[in-house]
Amino acid sequence: MTPAVLVVGASRGIGLEFVRQYRAEDARVIATHRDPAQAAPLRALGAEPRLLDVLDEAAIARLGRLLDGERLAVVIVNAGIFGPRTQGLVAPPADAFDAVMHTNVLAAMQLIPALVPPLAAAGGRLAVLSSRMGSLSLMQSSSGWLYRASKAALNGVLKAASIELGAQGIVCLALHPGWVRTDMGGAGADIDATVSVTGMRRVIEAADAASNGSFFDYTGERLAW
Secondary structure, three states: OOOEEEEEOOOOHHHHHHHHHHHHOOOOEEEEEOOHHHHHHHHHOOOEEEEOOOOOHHHHHHHHHHOOOOOEEEEEEOOOOOOOOOOOOOOOOHHHHHHHHHHHHHHHHHHHHHHHHHHHHHOOEEEEEOOHHHOOOOOOOOOOHHHHHHHHHHHHHHHHHHHHHHHHOOEEEEEEOOOEOOOOOOOOOOEOHHHHHHHHHHHHHHOOHHHOOEEEEOOOOEOOO
């Protein structure tokens, strides 16, 4: 079977742009979406839509079974939310904490083990969409501290996964997409999704064993954890 690219969280923004760009190069793309209505635009691009709510543990297990026998050259875990847009040390409500941590951290921890067999079969690359805001070394603001905490935790998940998966020939990367003009980034952000994704795809393509367990931005700069 032809190796595929899997984009988790592909219905809009950065995820959708990954689908567009890989399909423009005639790559086989499996694209997950949460709303059944989002399948048609993905199918129109030539992708293979798969319904997935990353908050549903059973749905993640089903995806793993659907991918049995696949070979995944690239997996991009893009699903994520920002949560409360706070300034300063504003305590998050428990439901907001749960939503952000479950979406940004727990989902990745449940997805990654399910995706190991098809990734290992292709010697693939696993990329999680993180953020410079999750870097402890580079942090200079407390704004959006729940989002920051979730991305710092996601970085820890990726680093831990890289220790085990690197031995199986899987290269694991955390990527900072830049400040992108999307629903999350807003209209005043620095770059558009095309620039961001073009850069991240270059990073993914260039990644080798020496890159495993590293944190890069979309320009290829290596970031401190």
